[in-house]
Amino acid sequence: MVKNxxxxxxxxxxxxxxxxxxxxxxxxxxxxxxDVSSRQLAESLDIKASQLRHDFHYFGGFSRPGRPYQVAKLVPALEQIIGIAEPVPTAIIGAGHLGQALANYQNLDVQGFPVRGIFDTNPKLIGLEMRGQPVRDMDELEKVIKEEKIRIAILTVPSTQAQVVANRLVEAGIIGIFNFAPTDLKVPEGVAVRNERLAVGIMSLSFKVKCILQSQDEDITEV
Amino acid sequence: MVKNxxxxxxxxxxxxxxxxxxxxxxxxxxxxxxDVSSRQLAESLDIKASQLRHDFHYFGGFSRPGRPYQVAKLVPALEQIIGIAEPVPTAIIGAGHLGQALANYQNLDVQGFPVRGIFDTNPKLIGLEMRGQPVRDMDELEKVIKEEKIRIAILTVPSTQAQVVANRLVEAGIIGIFNFAPTDLKVPEGVAVRNERLAVGIMSLSFKVKCILQSQDEDITEV
DNA sequence: AAGTAACGGTTAAATAATTAACACATAATG
DNA sequence: CATTATGTGTTAATTATTTAACCGTTACTT
Structure with missing residues (x-):
């Protein structure tokens, strides 16, 4: 199967x-x-229709020439491609404020990532329930990952502990880490990491804000 | 000043x-x-040295040929460029789980974005304190933004309300919106929006996880 | 004091991503 | 039944980004 x-x-x-x-x-x-055409869909997302078709082209035809896309076919096709045709059981490591926020974030479930384990080391947090899931002690990590066949973990521990925990996750069979700690994780090949750096986001916003303010100043002095 | x-x-x-x-x-x-050379710095970030120098080149010389960069000069230079030479007062709109998580996220302060206002409409949340800041009623939004000279807002309200609140923020003088709601905000020119889509992050991770699993399967069948 | 190794700035080349263009297919219309 | 409008898949052109190459400088070594 070359396609894959x-x-x-x-x-x-x-x-x-x-x-x-x-x-x-x-x-x-x-x-x-x-039905929806590439132009309609692209326009609603503020991109070019040719880009959308070009993107889809990587995965083979979703329609045939002359006919628009059928929503009912495209949705499951995309879910298949993204890998969420079946629900993807997910763990949250670190039940601090951010971990709690994510655990309570209903969209995770809806989008195909049901939370099947929440872990922390803090005894004050252990036992607390969030959306029907108790916060568990880290001791149970390996067991639950195995039992629930968890493949993706959301990492919301302090950055000092991120690498240690990541190692343990990899060892336990996790192959996708969504990392919220501002640390670059070292992981072996065959493990995917995505870093979510809030600081990067707000700083690149700040850059643009600064540019806006500057251009406004220039406009004034130019008048 | 063409440089700006x-x-x-x-x-x-x-x-x-x-x-x-x-x-x-x-x-x-x-x-x-x-001191740090472009090669050292680039290597530690897993990028090419030429890319780093190329990036810096947009902003003019940070050093002179033959001499490495001086950390003590580069740090304030970058802060200036990013726009955080002075602390950037910031507001959080929506004190739900995510808003609380961000309000309690110490790094925001450290990185130059002190939270100067937290807002919500829920009476149960109003008055609650987070890092010395009370959750305020939305009625006070315009007043506080003006008084504290807030230019950047972090939007963590339900997506149904995101656009309405965004309009109000723009009206109140906000020019940078860090949007956590899964909605595309329409804002006038002169306002910067950065969308932080958690679902996008975890789904692109899922895509890579699926690819890893597939390639593992292939390896097995090839043996 | 001349030679050498290391460095940043700058420009050019290579690579990647986006956009446009086109060929062909379909269904609706007169 | 031809004609037209709309549409996708696909390839080509354009544009953007990354990488490499080179030049002039600097400080160090012998």
């Missing part, structure tokens, strides 16, 4: 757009839209 | 690396490192 291997050689930029396509399509589906 | 205008015409990819440079440099500064 090929379908993994896709630019990151395209991968990041897949969830956006899916989200919009689900929205259309919810209001009863059956 | 030019310094805003910088690729997004470069902008996103600036915080990483700054973070690493601060780390070096903390352990007493005075």
């Amino acid at each position: 291997r090929k379908s993994c050689e896709v630019p990151d930029a395209t991968i990041h757009r897949l969830p956006l396509y899916l989200e919009k399509l689900k929205l259309l589906q919810a209001i009863g839209v059956e | 205008r030019k310094s805003c015409e910088v690729p997004d990819a470069t902008i996103h690396r600036l915080p990483l440079y700054l973070e690493k440099l601060k780390l070096l500064q903390a352990i007493g490192v005075e």
Whole structure:
């Protein structure tokens, strides 16, 4: 099956757009839209239609020439590609404020990532319930990961502990780490890490804000 | 001052690396490192030295040929560029789980974004204190933004309300919105929005996990 | 004091991503 | 039944980003 291997050689930029396509399509589906053209879908996402078709082209045809996409076919196709055709059991490591926020974030479930384990070392937190899931002691980590067949972990521990915990997760069979600690994790090949750096986000926003303020100043002095 | 205008015409990819440079440099500064070459710094960030020099080149010389960068000069230079030479007062709109998590996220202060206002409409939350800041009623939004000269807002309200609140923020003088709601905000020119889509993050991770699993399967069948 | 190794700035080349263009297919229309 | 409008898949052109190459400087070594 050459397709599979090929379908993994896709630019990151395209991968990041897949969830956006899916989200919009689900929205259309919810209001009863059956067909949608590349132009309509692209326009609603503020991108070019050719880019959307180009993105889809990595995965083979979703329609045939002359006919728009059928929402009912496209949604499961994208879910398959993204890997959420079946629910993906997920763990949250670190039940501090951020961990709690994510554990209570209903969308995680809806989007295909049911939380099947929440872990912490703090005795004050252990036993607390969030959306029906108790906060468990880290001692249970390996057992629960195995029992629940968890493959993805969301890491919300202090950055000092991130690497140690990550090692343990990898050892326990986790192959996808969504890392919220501002640390670069070292992981072996065959493990995917995605760093979510809030600081990067707000700083690049700050850069643009500074540029806006500067251009406003210039406009004034130019008058 | 042509430099200012030019310094805003910088690729997004470069902008996103600036915080990483700054973070690493601060780390070096903390352990007493005075000089660092482009190669050393790049290597520690797992990028090419030429890319780092190319990035810096957008903003003019930070050193002179033959001499490595001086950490003590580079740090404030980057802070200036990013726009955090002075602390940037920030507001959090929505004191739910995520808003609370961010309000309690000490790094925000440290990185130059002191929280000067937390807002919600829920009477049960109003009055609660987080890091010395009370949760305020939305009625006070405009007043506090003005008094505290807040320019950046972190939006953590339900997506149904995101656009309405965003409009109000813009009206009140906010020019940078860090949006955690899974909605595309429409804002006038002169306002910067950065969308932080957790679902996008975890889904692109899921895509890579699926690819890893597939390639493992193939390896087995190939043997 | 000359030679050498290391360095940043700068420009050019290579690579990747986006956008446009086009060929062909479909269904609706007169 | 031809014609037209709309549409995708696919390839080509354009644009953006990354990487490499080179030049002039600096400080160190012998």
